[in-house]
Amino acid sequence: MAEPFLRDYLGADTVAGTELAAWRGRATGMVDARRGVLVGERKAEAVREMVGDGEMPDIGLGGRRSDYAFMSLCKEAYLVPRDPVEAVPADKLPRPVIFHDGRLRLRSLAAPLAVAWFPVGFLLACVRIAVGALLPMPWLRRAFGALGVCVVLRGAAPAPAPMPPSTGGRGGVLFASNHRTLLDAVFLSVALGRPVVTITYSVSRLSELLSPIRTLTDDIVPVATECWMSMFHGTTARGCKAMDPFYFFMNPFPEYTVTFLDKLPAELTCGGSGGKSSHDVANHVQKLIASTLSYECTSLTRRDKYQHWWRNAF
Structure with missing residues (x-):
């Protein structure tokens, strides 16, 4: 569900994430046991599968200690601080997108x-x-x-x-x-x-x-x-x-x-x-x-x- 958004609105080429197990085309609500939750070393393995052997991603961004494993595979690694960061302006996105679910529409x-x-x-x-x-x-x-x-x-x-x-x-x-x-x-x-x-x-x-x-x-x-x-x-x-x-x-x-x-x-x-x-x-x-x-x-x-x-x- 996140992959179409990441590809269409953020311009991502490849997306990997934690998958849900399915039975006869319907989600069971359980995590797919083949890969499990992509955290720690499992996230690093997913990165290796995407980029192939012998290549390193240019930049790796992480937010916690468990991200160090995949960040070590990148040429440059940056830890995103917990402090709020400025949002990307709407005119910088590949396509316009609006998230809204509430009663008020005010500044x-x-x-x-x-x-x-x-x-x-x-x-x-x-x-x-x-x-x-x-x-x-x-x-x-x-x-x-x-x-x-x-x-x-x-x-x-x-x-x-x-x-x-x-x-x-x-x-x-x-x-x-x-x-x-x-x-x-x-x-x-x-x-x-x-x-x-x-x-x-x-x-x-x-x-x-x-x-x-x-x-x-x-x-x-x-x-x-x-x-x-x-x-x-x-x-x-x-x-x-x-x-x-x-x-x-x-x-x-x-x-x-x-x-x-x-x-x-x-x-x-x-x-x-x-x-x-x-x-x-x-x-x-x-x-x-x-x-x-x-x-x-x-x-x-x-x-x-x-x-x-x-x-x-x-």
Whole structure:
């Protein structure tokens, strides 16, 4: 899992580390007994395997006494002090990278402003949530605008199509969107001016094995969503997910942009003349959304990425 990051973002040529044992393609949680934990002499052996016999790495960096074994194989060796060191500037990395998992998005000088705004933001979030829950859906866009929540609509939102009686009332349009916050479906409904049925996954470990979700329709409309928050970050990976919408609405002027793309042609759907698989359709939708948002697309769905990682890690 660390190797792709080290290669892509730090420009590493070769990576060696402690490996986890696997059984039938699944991690057991135990360390691979063939090499064990790469520490001390075992780390030195891994360095010898990487560079080959008769060659010495130019520089070796270590942080503890157990690193002396592999540092002795290098032409120059330096012990990294325990004192904090200055981080590498973002413009010096081969590719841009952002690590973030928290509620606040502030620099130190703006912290007093956040403390002063918190009581106001708390009341404002309560009002915005109450308005979203009580008012009819066609009124929400203007109501949110009056409360400082900007909803930007781009592209042509398709009108609801009548479902043929032969389907038993099933069918309709599938809006396939990227994930920004837990409010994605809410603002999609606001942009459409009508409520929509929402299907989500990643709510449990079982749902990861069942994705992508099978649908009843081949009318697929990709939707690219973006959101902007100035003070509080409305998403987290470790905290209480139920609080994410509340933190989003605590921002003074949050913004959500919903972009409707063209409906997929029949030859690019599962039931059309092309007869594409669900994974192919999902990959194509991901490419369209990524290009719209100027993201770098890997052409892999979440399941594809996991399978690719397992195959290459073990």
